[in-house]
Amino acid sequence: MGVLETERLILRRFKPEDARDLYEYLSREDVVKFEPYGVHNEAQCEAEALRRSGDPAFWAVCLKDSGKLIGNLYFQQQQPAAFRTWELGYVFNSGFHGCGYAAEACRRLLDYGFTDLQIRRVTARCNPDNAPSWRLLERLKLRREGFFRETGYFKHDEHGEPKWHDTFAYGLLGREWFSRAEEPVK
């Protein structure tokens, strides 16, 4: 895992010093709303930055100009390894949504995956209520392959009942990625 670069961003391994910028977004309810975890406090972000520093599935996404960490990608090989399938995920600081940063970072990572890692297929899942997430996946040209009802829950409501969520499943093959690279970017 090296460092990847785009026009405006650097994608690199997490460092323990990222705790402060990580706290800036993992402490926000609007950012973690659809995540399996709740808001993080500073101590939890210190532990998380340290943990991610040793986990190559997590990519820190930083602004090239200032070095500020504005979000992260998750890119994890699924089992069995011979299927060469990887799962993509992303969480960005809401102060930096709506700027195209997530799409720019994901495109670079997918290109790295399909070219350098020689992956065959990428998958992603999201809650249908999370429109910014599935809109991003569709901007990246992933295909919606399934809609699953009440697949699980991450959180409870005010009565302590599970908040069951549905799931959209997305996927794309390497050969589709390369043929779609010729199409105009939306």
Ligand SMILES: CC(C)(COP(=O)(O)OP(=O)(O)OC[C@H]1O[C@@H](n2cnc3c(N)ncnc32)[C@H](O)[C@@H]1OP(=O)(O)O)[C@@H](O)C(=O)NCCC(=O)NCCS
């Ligand atoms: C999902 C998430 C990463 C999407 O972020 P995003 O900023 O909407 O996504 P993009 O980087 O593709 O940005 C696209 C937006 O930037 C705008 N934009 C502005 N400048 C741009 C530029 N130079 N290039 C491209 N797009 C630009 C686009 O018009 C688009 O705006 P729109 O959504 O109003 O149409 C973000 O909502 C997030 O982090 N959510 C919280 C965590 C989460 O839910 N993760 C997913 C769990 S499944």
